[in-house]
Amino acid sequence: MVGMKDDDAPLLEPPSYYVVEADEDEDEEGRRRSRPLKLRGYLVIFGSMVFLLSMAALIIYQQSHDYDDEAAKIENNDHNYKKVFPRGVAEGVSAKSNSFLSETTPSYNWTNAMLSWQRTAFHFQPERNWMNGPLFHKGWYHLFYQYNPYSAVWGNITWGHAVSRDLIHWLYLPEAIVRDMWFDINGAWSGSATLLPDGEIVLLYTGSTDQEVQVQNLAYPADASDPLLLNWVKYAKNPVIVPPPGIGPQDFRDPTTAWFGPDNKWRVTLGSMVNRAGLSLVYKTTDFINYELNDHYLHEVPGTGMWECVDFYPVSMNGSVGLDTSANGPGVKHVLKASLDDTKVDYYAIGSYFVENDTWIPDDPDLDVGIGLRLDYGKYYASKTFFDQNKQRRVLWGWINESDTEAADERKGWASLQTIPRTVLYDKKTGTNLLQWPVEEIESLRLKSDEFKHVLVKPGTVVPLHIGTATQLDIFAEFEIELLESEGILNNKENGSVVGCGVGAAERSAFGPFGILAIANDQLSELTPIYFRLSNYGNNGTSTTSTTTSFCVDETRSSKAPDVSKLVFGSKVPVLTDEKLSMRLLVDHSIIESFAQGGRTVISSRVYPTEAIYGAARLFLFNNATDINIKASLKIWQLNSAFIRPFPFHLAQ
């Protein structure tokens, strides 16, 4: 069933077509996330993200920490291009369009077939137009999202609303909150919900006022007994919180789900910035109408810039269940997460929370918020968790923007989507990472499966996996390494010093890259490698070099079109000695979510192929290492569509 390509055929030659790698401006729309308000007994999570108002053009800056990701290598090329001002900047929000394009970027002749293929089958995305917060209530999961009802580009942001019984099959509802008051006329941005003990739901969200000042507003359901929570009422005396002294009027947004303290007060935190130090402010309240600002910040990290979409929640150190947002005590650590406006990257850190003064410190200051671990090393932003009291798990949503042009988005009629929700657990094996994993309900989409065992992939070869259509898949793969006898190489020295992801899958080294080619065509003219690269292998006895394993996704050959972003994303991933190398991939048309080692490192990518679409998309194994054979075992499921559609209300309701 599995064929072999010519052993000697060079694999994955460097791209031969011109790729524009300009300064990538990944400006994203505000996200709406509502955070669920936690009730002591219940946790309702509501996340919505507030997008940032910034006047400056955003510069994406890649950090080059050894430990850190190698995402998005940016090479300033020599070409003379004018900086095109992305949409949104004039209105004081972060740029929402991709400004890697310049006036000299050739635009591709997209056909309607190519564009319609891009729409995903089982990821949440708007019916149309733009989106960029979750809650479980009376048997329904709610998602509120930043939505532009008029266009597939950013603007006119209101609260879109959708419900689901199972986090997978979503039904669109009418918009929940529109911008109709002075305190939110310029944007009904992210917020969070808290479920009160008496069953009431309270929502805090950031509004951009008629003066474009960021304030926090209160809203609540018009009818809390309505399982669909269709209608919402804004508190008449909004805003309930305005920027305090010392905080800029446009550096104050995204209130979190509240958590309860031993002094019988709720706490809410918001992101901000002072002198380029990102920080998290804490407010206390008993009634969600009156608030006191704490003297101390929850935490602050110099040089990280504005913190958007702050998220703060406990995790159990025994790593087996999710915790209510108010949980605390021995055996509990707290995660602090921020979306960095400057780089459009989501960072998190694990640490300890001191409820006595509402402060938090990271376990490892070198891995502090904004300088350490990322939730996702790909195209991913404005994420937010909620506590699902129904199944006692913490669930993470992430917003994935488009990496193509606005013009293409307008033609498609939609832009951006949400990841499949992921459970979040503390990784007790490493103690330093969180584990993310797609919610189990995704299994309800499974159709047929194919299994492959110990498929041998020799160096420099590609092995097709004959599974039929390859655009909607759930792939589990394990890799075993066989050191080739001819070399006794214990480390990488003689094969150059390729560390980490390298410039992509075409760059060969002794012990990598190897992995899977997804959304690839038979001719391999378009392909997306997801791979591991090891720094060394074999260490028989005397060598003291430890192996570092990198997990990467290479978009550089994902499409022939020049007007889409094509970067290499990745990071090191801890691999324990008793673990096999494993990855799980969710492939859904133009999005691929990749999970390594049970979710220790995750990468989301967008791909926009022109040829590897519909029936032409295939799946392959590949091994571009020089010194090792690979034996891969896989189980691959075809996934059905989730048929996300408007709620079937029938006639007059």
Add this chain to the structure above:
Amino acid sequence: MRNKASTTLTLVLLSFTLVLSTTLVSSQSSSPSSSNGGDDLIDQICKKTPFYDLCSTILHSNPLTPKSDPKGMALIMVKNIEDNATDTLNYIQDLLKKTPDQQLEQQLAFCAESYIPVVKYILPQAYDALNQGKFGFASYCISDAEKELDACNKKFDGNQSPLGDRNGIMQKLVDVASAIVKLLLNG
């Protein structure tokens, strides 16, 4: 003389009572188209559902069933399903505790997972929606309930389900309720 008269009277009264009660009893449990001499609204509505006998029996035997209010009939039916589902869920959970068979345990656990939201949210919401005249939402909830019951049913091969008749009956009840609500939707 007097004794004979009172005895006769007693006998007449007794037999009258006997006849009366027999008539009452028989009229209560009479078959639809018999002693009442024609279909009542319950019959008319039940004829439009896939399981006439079941529908009629339930609605006629419940003293609370309104005679001329289809919405009330739908409510009774949904309540019935809810009671049945709660009962079945308890039964499943009992079986779960007792069974040593691992495969059966998994199947039952799956069914419990299917029944819990049905009992906890879906049917109560269908009931409330009906009460409030939100027939579309009620219809949606009922079909959701059906999906869950179906998913549980599929876990077992035909004859070997320990849930035996219960699931089967509930499927029918759901079909009946669904049909009544559709009548309401269509006015």
